[in-house]
Amino acid sequence: MRTQKCHGRVITALVGCTALVLAVTGTTSARAAHRPGPDRQVLPAGDGWAAYGTGTTGGAAAGRAHVHTVTTWEQFKAALADGGSAPKIIRVKGVIDADGPSCDSFAVPGYDFDAYLAKYAPKSWGRTTTLDGEPADSPEGLRRASAAAQDAHIKADVPANTTIIGVGENAGFNGASLQIEGVDNVIVRNLRFESPLDCFPQWDPTDTADGNWNSEYDSAVVHGSTHVWMDHDTFTDGGHPDSTLPYYFGRIYQQHDGELDVVKGADHVTVSWNVFEDHDKTILVGNSDSAATAAVDRGHLKVTFHHNLFRNLVERAPRVRFGQVDSYDNHFVAGDGYSYSYGIGMESQLVAEHNAFTLPAGAKAGPILKKWKDAPLTAADNYVNGRLTDLIAVHNAEIPGETLRSGAGWTPVLRTRVDPAGAVPGLVDHRAGAGRIG
DSSP states (O other): EEEETTTTTTEEEOOHHHHHHHHHTSHHHHHHHHOOGGGGGOOOOTTTTTGGGTTOOTTTTOOGGEEEEESSHHHHHHHHHHHHOOOOEEEOSSEEESOHHHGTTTOOOOOOHHHHHHHHHHHHHHHSOTTTTOOOTTTTHHHHHHHHHHHHHHHHEEESSSEEEEEEOOEEEESOHHHHHHHHEEEESSOOOEOOEEEEEOOTTTTSOOEEEEEOOSSEEEOOOEEEEOOOOOOOOOOGGGGGGEEETEEOOOOOOOOOEETOOOOEEEESSSSEEEEEEEEEEEEEHHHHHHHHHOOOEEEESSOEEEEEEEOOOSSSSSSEEEESSOOOOOTOOOOSSSSOTTTTTEEEEEEEEETTOOOGGGGGGGEOOOOOOOEEEETTEEEEOOOOHHHHSSTTOOOOOOOSSSOOOOOOOOOOOHHHHHHHHHHHHOOOOO
């Protein structure tokens, strides 16, 4: 046995890089017989932005000591910490509850939600002053401390050179928030993520004229990391959709944030064959228009979305700032409350091609695109309810005052299989998501 570099990564192998790649891709039937199991599969060459440069191999090179099968949140966190950035494979068996026994378990002594509502009710507090300056012993200060306890529990830091993969057809997390921050070479596959519920949303009286409840916790955050492959996962609000949430101060008590965010200079990410469903603010690529954020994000945020199912979402599939985003062969199925799919934001360079959109009878195609800032995009060969549709032209015709320009200024080359848009619903609806890994 020997070690060598394959696609820029050190591997331990009985065969050379060429044989390893052929085994992974299944180039011939003889070599396909040696294809590794899903936990040791690597991102195929050319498969989206995560294939750029060194490619993405996750924990494929892990030795036996760094292959873990976990069934609890405590075991999962321990496996993540084991061995630092040494290659590791974490096999998730069954559904792991990451959100603790109850919200009460995170509340600090003295925290009382009724007292919070009484103190900050608009009729007494008003709508012009934020709660940020409230002292530690105030209802807001106690809320912050309680939120910090939940934050520490449900977030899990993912190290470099890691593969996290579900075992079988029913594996995943309830209430987890994976933090892929400042690392390289991560694979997350075959997992169902039920969105975290923020136990302690903050009331902001100044957020819009009516105020808003603002929540934390995405199911997964790619923050300043590179070479990340998210594949055959399912992201959903599950048993806690927004329709079950109460209202306070006339606003929904929002306990959900996003399903997946790619932010803070993250780069070279491929998101393939996933299901994103039953959610409001789904995916951000770039999280701010600010000058400080722009200095970090310009030249980065290169993300590919392909063969994903976006079903019953409200918005952000994704909302894009800055980076070069390639979105092709995805199926978008609109439901109640649908607002838009693609958000065109600050200096975004979106290419949206060969996608299929299924809209309710009578719904117009113009809102598929939402203009937040002036940024040209490429949108070609997209089908709406089975008909070829120029998304930019219909947007400009149906939404006066939000004129979009054509031409993203770049041409994606990191694509493997590109399916005809007309075939996308049949392919994606039956093959995307957790439990359907090849």
